[in-house]
Amino acid sequence: MKSELERSKNGLKLEDYEPPYFIAYQIKDSETYDISASGGAIYNSTDNRNASVYLELRVGDYDFDNTATISHNGFSFDFSGFFGSSAAPIEENETALRQTLWFMTDSTYKSALSTFHKKKGQKVYEAEEKDKPPSFTKENAEKFISPKKKFKFDKTYWEKLAREVSDMFTQYDEIFESSVKIAGEHEVRYYLNTEGTEIITESVMYGVMISASARADDGMLLMNDRTYYGKEPSQMPDLKTLKSDIQILIDDLLALRNAPILDPYTGPAILMPEAAGVLFHEAVGHRLEGERQNDDQEGRTFKDQLGKEVVPKFIDLIDDPTLESYEGTQLNGFYLFDEEGVRAQKVLLIEKGILKNYLLSRTPVKGFKHSNGHGRASGSSKPTGRMATTIVKSDKAVSLTNSNKCLSRR
Numbered sequence: 126m127k128s129e130l131e132r133s134k135n136g137l138k139l140e141d142y143e144p145p146y147f148i149a150y151q152i153k154d155s156e157t158y159d160i161s162a163s164g165g166a167i168y169n170s171t172d173n174r175n176a177s178v179y180l181e182l183r184v185g186d187y188d189f190d191n192t193a194t195i196s197h198n199g200f201s202f203d204f205s206g207f208f209g210s211s212a213a214p215i216e217e218n219e220t221a222l223r224q225t226l227w228f229m230t231d232s233t234y235k236s237a238l239s240t241f242h243k244k245k246g247q248k249v250y251e252a253e254e255k256d257k258p259p260s261f262t263k264e265n266a267e268k269f270i271s272p273k274k275k276f277k278f279d280k281t282y283w284e285k286l287a288r289e290v291s292d293m294f295t296q297y298d299e300i301f302e303s304s305v306k307i308a309g310e311h312e313v314r315y316y317l318n319t320e321g322t323e324i325i326t327e328s329v330m331y332g333v334m335i336s337a338s339a340r341a342d343d344g345m346l347l348m349n350d351r352t353y354y355g356k357e358p359s360q361m362p363d364l365k366t367l368k369s370d371i372q373i374l375i376d377d378l379l380a381l382r383n384a385p386i387l388d389p390y391t392g393p394a395i396l397m398p399e400a401a402g403v404l405f406h407e408a409v410g411h412r413l414e415g416e417r418q419n420d421d422q423e424g425r426t427f428k429d430q431l432g433k434e435v436v437p438k439f440i441d442l443i444d445d446p447t448l449e450s451y452e453g454t455q456l457n458g459f460y461l462f463d464e465e466g467v468r469a470q471k472v473l474l475i476e477k478g479i480l481k482n483y484l485l486s487r488t489p490v491k492g493f494k495h496s497n498g499h500g501r502a503s504g505s506s507k508p509t510g511r512m513a514t515t516i517v518k519s520d521k522a523v524s525l526t527n528s529n530k531c532l533s534r535r
Contacts, residue, residue, distance in 0.1 A: 126150050126317055129226040134319045137230065142238050146190070147183040147261065149318035149466070150226060152176055152213050158278045158309040163302075165292030167284055176213040178225060181318075181465075181507075182233045183261060184241040190260040191241035192488075208507045209233045258419070258489035262496050264467050266321030271461070274327045276311035277358070283307045290367050294337055299379060303337040322466040330457070331355045333362065335371060341382045349378040356455050395523050405517050409442065413474055415485040415493070415510035427480055431492060434478045439520040442475035444484060446498065446513030458514030465500035465508050472497045484510035 130150055138144035154176040161169040183190045209229050214221040287305045294303035309331050316324045336350040351370055355361045362370065396404065417423040427435060436442070446469035449459045460469050465487045474482050483490055486500030486508050500508035 126152065126222070126226065126315060127323070129223050129230070130317060130319065133227075133230050137234055139235070139238065143184050143241070145182050145184055145234060145237070145319075146186055147181070147319055148230065149181040149316070149322075151179040151181075151314065151316045151464070153179075153312055153314050154213075154215065155310060155312040156276065157311075158280065158283075158307075160280070160283055160287050160307040162284075162287035162291040162305045164295050165288050167288060170280065170284060172278075172280070174215050176215045178211050178213040178222075178229065179502075180209045180226075180229045180233055182209075182230065182237050184234070184237045185260065187261045187263055188259040189245075191237045191244060192260055256491055258491050258493075260489075262487045262489050262494060264320070264322075264465075264487065264496060267462060267466055267468055268321075268323050269462065270325045271327050274311070274329045276309070276329050278309040278331075279358070283309075286364055286367070289364065290335070290371060293368065293371050294375070297375060297379070299339050299382060300337050300375070301339065304335070306332075306334040308332045308334075316462070316464075316466050318466060324462050324466055326461060328460075329356050331358060331361050333367070335367075335374065337374060337378055339378050339382055343386075345386075347378060347381045349374050349381075354455065354457055360455060395525060401517060402515075405442065405515060406512065409436070409475075410444075410484075410512045410515050413442075413483050414512075415483040415490040415499075416488055418483060418490050419488070427483075430480045431482075433480055435480045436475060436478050438478035440475065440478055441473070441518040443471065443473055443516040443518070444499065444513055445471040445516060447471055448514050448516075451514075456514045458512070460513065463496070463498050463500040463508065464502040465496065467496045467498045467500060469513070470498040472499070484512060486510045 130148060133145070133148055137148075156172070156174050158172045159169060160167065183192060185191060209232070211225055211229055213225055287307055291303065291305040294300050310329070312328050314324070314326045314328075316322065316326075331354065333353040334350070335352075336348065338346065338348045340346055351374055353362055411417070412424060412426040418425055418428045446458055446460050446463075448456055448471075450456055462468055463486070467487065472482050472484070474480070474484070482497065483493065484499040485493055485495070485497045487496045488500075488509070499510045499513060501511040501513070502508040
């Protein structure tokens with residue numbers, strides 16, 4: 126990867142056209158296991174090894190390059206042809222890897238040139254925007270190699286557990302659909318760019334996902350689920366724990382069938398932790414993603430709201446990808462470096478109800494010149510500012526001790 130990056134950095138240029146000013150390569154080499162069971166039988170049991178390479182290439186400079194989307198007279202022009210992906214060899218074959226990287230770099234460079242000049246041409250129709258953020262942030266070069274991690278997935282054990290656990294639902298006629306899914310993944314990520322960043326990280330994740338569905342007598346669909354994650358097999362629930370939790374899941378689901386429908390209500394509410402997490406994730410967290418502030422096709426609830434009160438004064442909101450665990454529970458949002466090679470950072474988003482910051486990648490937002498290490502991506506998508514571990518703090522709390530616990534459907 127380093128050799129091919131150096132070759133492209135020094136020699137990739139079409140005559141009479143601009144060379145790239147930034148190139149980044151990333152390879153994700155992963156080993157995955159997936160088991161699915163229902164009604165006491167295994168429906169799927171697979172293991173897979175694959176590697177994918179991702180390329181980011183920019184033409185122009187940090188202030189103005191081939192990226193982003195601009196609009197003119199109601200027409201939208203998508204200039205996103207700077208990020209590519211392809212399968213990579215899983216064997217240590219330098220020739221095959223260099224060929225993959227060269228082909229991607231060559232084709233992406235030509236696409237980037239085309240979109241860059243289209244964007245320059247379109248710019249003459251655009252009114253000059255005051256304080257418009259640049260195309261890309263400048264960040265410090267990082268060098269890091271994480272320690273190797275052990276990964277062992279006992280397929281026989283997990284298949285036996287999946288059969289036994291999924292069979293519990295067959296005793297209840299009211300439950301018409303259920304599933305048990307078990308997964309294990311080991312991923313090694315290699316990232317480097319022309320700024321000098323070189324990063325190798327490893328991650329291991331185990332997961333158990335259990336779900337069940339029923340219908341109330343009036344036809345309303347009711348669902349219940351449990352999810353468990355861990356970074357080591359010892360952190361996953363054993364058979365006894367799973368059976369106990371599933372029985373609670375089943376009892377709750379059956380009780381919901383007979384529960385009254387929740388009447389429409391406006392007023393104060395006591396939120397359990399899971400509900401509070403989902404509410405802030407959807408209603409606040411996504412709206413604080415940096416790229417949303419630049420896109421008029423997105424909900425820009427908090428655009429130009431910096432320094433203003435956006436939630437009640439007793440609430441603070443923090444996003445901290447550096448937090449590896451909380452009260453003994455491993456956190457999935459933990460990482461050391463984001464998908465753009467920027468070191469993860471703890472960010473105070475809202476303080477005493479006042480908006481202080483956004484979740485930032487290397488795509489700048491008005492008022493901010495640097496990423497705060499939240500450039501994250503799923504699969505082959507372009508990294509964007511996303512949540513990691515979002516923490517809601519409140520100066521006010523209400524105890525459930527004296528509250529009436531009621532079960533209702535909605």
